[in-house]
Amino acid sequence: MTTNGLLERVFTALDNFRIEIPSWGFANTGTRFGKFVQAAAATNLEEKFADGAEVNRLTGAAPTMALHVLWDLPNGLEDAERVLALAKTTGVQAGSINPNLFQSQEYKYGSLCNPSAEIRAKARKHLLNSVEIGKRLKSKDVSLWMADGSNYPGTQSIRKRVDWLAEGLAEAHAALGEEQRLLVEYKPFEPAFYHTDIADWGMALLLAKGAGPKAKVLVDTGHHYPSQNIEQIVAWLLHEDMLGGFHFNDRRYADDDLTLGSIDPYQVYRIFGELLSAEADGLPMDVAYMVDQSHNLKGKVEAMVQTVVTAQELYVKAALVDREQLAGLQEKCDLVAAEELFRGAFWTDVRPLVKAWREERGLPLEPLAELRRSGYVERAEAIRGPKQGGGGGYA
């Protein structure tokens, strides 16, 4: 490739690449053993939008922020105006709407899958409210993760719960606006330990298909078994036109919610590779890239900037693969040559290329350095520090 051709390809990729960051990524989070409270963590929606705007200012790739209904719009629709106002002032738009069907005490034995018709009704209502909030905010995706499941064999009917779940999703789908989608997330473990009602992509796909054409599957990279081939699942969902979006994060063992690319960057690269391959083949695609991480130790804004930058770099690497040449080598089963071509792009140091793009687009050349230089975090610490609560505990 000529240098110009290379730069053009990189610039196009970066111009098109957007990744949504979650409001809860700026708040104090932790493990069941407690939270390590950060002085600079956001304590309210205004601060979350401010943080989101800072990330977007530094990276140029994070113009929307996922919202969590319970934490960000505790009064439901009433809070929508506040969100719209914040969007206007910060330039960060409301992204996907995330219902909360796990925190209320009533959901102890499930939400949409609870054996109690009353509690199921409550859960459905919350889901419908989330759809309405999405409409008001002109947000495209309602992104549903449920914690439903059971902890012990024999204690719940797996099949009955499938039916209850299907009913709830169908009802929510029926309420969707023209431009809205329902993204169904799966997870094979935690916080339910014996069975989770939507355990894998197969279940999510069947439920989404059953709900209706505007329901798609959401892939959270941390919601798989240790050695599962995630990019193959992505390829299948693309093949079926059922991929709605991603929750990116990384992990070693379980749903560790570490920053993207921190443990296995080659896997993220391969996932982007499947997406770019499908795009090159002209498949119908409408995929939302989102981050879902828990910055327990790293600084919140710092971790998010690092995440977006890493995502950009890995995406650019994947965009460098000559897909036509690769297809030829695959066809011939020239394994080593195909692999070298594919992995060669991963080995390319794209940091100077991304820097060139930043310069061209008037962005800070070194986002993390610029964040440190700006004093943003120190100012947040001073203002927010006194407002922080305690870290909680295990028992």
Add this chain to the structure above:
Amino acid sequence: MTTNGLLERVFTALDNFRIEIPSWGFANTGTRFGKFVQAAAATNLEEKFADGAEVNRLTGAAPTMALHVLWDLPNGLEDAERVLALAKTTGVQAGSINPNLFQSQEYKYGSLCNPSAEIRAKARKHLLNSVEIGKRLKSKDVSLWMADGSNYPGTQSIRKRVDWLAEGLAEAHAALGEEQRLLVEYKPFEPAFYHTDIADWGMALLLAKGAGPKAKVLVDTGHHYPSQNIEQIVAWLLHEDMLGGFHFNDRRYADDDLTLGSIDPYQVYRIFGELLSAEADGLPMDVAYMVDQSHNLKGKVEAMVQTVVTAQELYVKAALVDREQLAGLQEKCDLVAAEELFRGAFWTDVRPLVKAWREERGLPLEPLAELRRSGYVERAEAIRGPKQGGGGGYA
């Protein structure tokens, strides 16, 4: 439950329980590091049928034997008469027909998914031959496991292979007779290491649905990730009316092909529980129970008898659960009571009950002891020993 009621339930369960044993379970098998050759291992089809008949004589629950086209009918349809004759003399009927799409050198880069149209055609032809053999033998199921996949990222197009696979299955489905079915097996690893073309139940289900209404999913219990909840997959497949059958075996780490119930008997019990629950709820069900094991160290016939007896016992345990009472406790979320009821049946020592059934049905009271007493294995050793080949090796 009254003693009579209990016995009736047990007898009904056992009268209905049939499990198919595989012809290759009587042959010498091993690992990539070599085979430990057994003198009594079957060296030809006649001996396999004899072994199968012995297992059926001892257990009364194994009237059919799965056949492997390449190993048992190397001449294809021509060999069908031989099989029918053996079935007549031994009383063991031909069970599922298993194509072989992995042993030929041409399948190095795949069979139905091979980038070469020529090799795909060869694989399809073999699959069609298998369907024809099934017809001739009046065998119901063509049971398809493929080893297709790739070993290195980037070396094959995952999505193109999906299409090729779908075409092959549709063609095979079109050739099925009225009473035939096509069972699609999945496996997430081995012998392909980076990706296997049918990696999980979701992929198998989509492929089976795409192939046609007579295609169903086959669950091999060893083809899952370590902590996967297999009974939930069973429940989902039953819910979708897409469960065609099982390959039972047990394992600790990978596809170890150990004897059923040897590592985690409670899991097998839970799987039977889902099946009996669906039956109690009147779901449409047509599920073939089959064994797929590799008796590398245990005596072949001995291991098979042990397997069938263990399956009977675990099935009877599951049949003892009062499903109505359990449903009530599940409804109330009375977790501990529900679990105790469910697990209580597992704790019940059913061996005397199964023995009573054997007595009633004129079967040997202690199948393993009777096998030892009979001298069957010693006779086989004397006759077959001299015919055994070598154990092979790793490199």
Add this chain to the structure above:
Amino acid sequence: MTTNGLLERVFTALDNFRIEIPSWGFANTGTRFGKFVQAAAATNLEEKFADGAEVNRLTGAAPTMALHVLWDLPNGLEDAERVLALAKTTGVQAGSINPNLFQSQEYKYGSLCNPSAEIRAKARKHLLNSVEIGKRLKSKDVSLWMADGSNYPGTQSIRKRVDWLAEGLAEAHAALGEEQRLLVEYKPFEPAFYHTDIADWGMALLLAKGAGPKAKVLVDTGHHYPSQNIEQIVAWLLHEDMLGGFHFNDRRYADDDLTLGSIDPYQVYRIFGELLSAEADGLPMDVAYMVDQSHNLKGKVEAMVQTVVTAQELYVKAALVDREQLAGLQEKCDLVAAEELFRGAFWTDVRPLVKAWREERGLPLEPLAELRRSGYVERAEAIRGPKQGGGGGYA
């Protein structure tokens, strides 16, 4: 075995079997997504001792309760008198002493392994205080679990932290009283996600050996990789005379802290089998059986009674194995006979035998039924309910 011989063996096993329950098993616990608050959960040390006494009254096998320094003796040594008084009134003795080196905000980057000498000193002091508390309470074991580790590659020096840890343990060991022991627990994941400073039994063993002869390894059954053979680790620790005790619980995926025997009862049986085998061989053994569970959904006291009863039953099953006969079959490599003998004891329904023992020892015949009948939980709900706090939340 004669019926009398059988009963004698069962009674001896049960008379010897004691399992320690943790005070925190009676408090409200949950996951990082929140806690489901139980009205009857213990809200203070008095209530924990009351609950412990109730479990012991019902099972006759739980005479001691593990204490957590931070939660149960927040004032350190000063609280010891209160504990001793409670032990006197309830008949439940103070069991192992559990330091807390994870909840304080200062431990964000580690406790005994923190790069800051000051924070390490604080952690050591807490550990020494725990040793003093143990002395005062005449408690034998200081049971150390640390959450130390790191979340991202490159962010900490794994080897430096080993040295700091070794120093801290040596100091604690030096302070142990004549009868005291230091139990070193290992865990490969959570809450640190990239590396945990004591990740496996090998590390725990080296650290314990380095600390001194009164340091032993603590095995938490939930702290292993999915398919790990835990009983083999137990066998090795017994072989090295380095096994100090257990934290029992069950799990499907990670450290789920479910009730013992709820997911894989055969594994617990095999663990007990290794212990009884070592005992039969006359190995030096001093092993503390303890429970460490998180009853997020099940009733606290109910779950604990169920746990102790299940432990008794599985222990009795393991005690039924004729070890001499088994050794003979193992020697001959008569695999199926050995396995049938070994697993046969597991299949034995020991519930009537345990009931006979209860009758003989004047214990309630059906502990769980007796708990329900007693109204203990309802009374606790009435008194404690109004005192319960909130359930917390993820973000």
Add this chain to the structure above:
Amino acid sequence: MTTNGLLERVFTALDNFRIEIPSWGFANTGTRFGKFVQAAAATNLEEKFADGAEVNRLTGAAPTMALHVLWDLPNGLEDAERVLALAKTTGVQAGSINPNLFQSQEYKYGSLCNPSAEIRAKARKHLLNSVEIGKRLKSKDVSLWMADGSNYPGTQSIRKRVDWLAEGLAEAHAALGEEQRLLVEYKPFEPAFYHTDIADWGMALLLAKGAGPKAKVLVDTGHHYPSQNIEQIVAWLLHEDMLGGFHFNDRRYADDDLTLGSIDPYQVYRIFGELLSAEADGLPMDVAYMVDQSHNLKGKVEAMVQTVVTAQELYVKAALVDREQLAGLQEKCDLVAAEELFRGAFWTDVRPLVKAWREERGLPLEPLAELRRSGYVERAEAIRGPKQGGGGGYA
């Protein structure tokens, strides 16, 4: 770093980096389902040495070849002269000596751990022979991997086998020459499925320590649980001065024996990072880098060249880390900065640097291209093709 400083560091690293290749990596290998026979695969020791020499010619980093006693020196000591002659003519020296304690039919129930004293004696004798071969060949390491274990709970005494194993290793250690070492390899699964006698690094370390000071642990990267932190084990073994060497390979699920860095290159980088960190800290180190792979699909020589080159590149990346600066950031717990520094070196494209080194050292600039250009493989195919055997099969 200045460009000169950078190049110097790279050149020093590459000059010091040697990796041993295994003779069996050039032979036909496969899975239990059969072997895909390659025309160019080596069929005898001469061809293996020729292949090894070609790899060394192309990479300049593989001057020794691991030998397998059974396959390469079937006549034991008698074959040593042949090996020495080949070493002279090819310039490739005999590397580690690998006993074979798994292929003989007698090892069905174990070798050094077999309940039969006679079979144990045979296994010990083979091990002693291997030591003698090592002496004669002036090979430093006897590299012991055993397949011993059991397939079913209760069928073998885990502890008795520990004692037998310890005796065998002590005997072998006593026979070691002044310069020889005994490397003890561990593996948690396959081909034994329920328990393997040396399952993890803890067991290997205890056995090595018990055998004597010249026994060390061998880490095969594929012999771990899916999410295990291998570099932490490396760090611990270095800390204890117990790391003897590596068998490098990569995998997704089990012991897949794929080429190094093909699935998770960042992990290999982190392992090299721990080694270079220990070296920088001046720890005593004597670590043999070896490859153990099964090239089932890739061309044998091609795969080996690719492996060595990838190892060089990942090693150079790890050598670029400024360890002093990193230590400072770790000390301050500046997580993101530390991670960026650490991972930054991984992102550096070192291929031009390695090329510069090749030029300086008179090596082919592009080893894989040079291999293709040379026609070596085609010549081997022509000569060896007619000599190839069949691929075997599962049953």
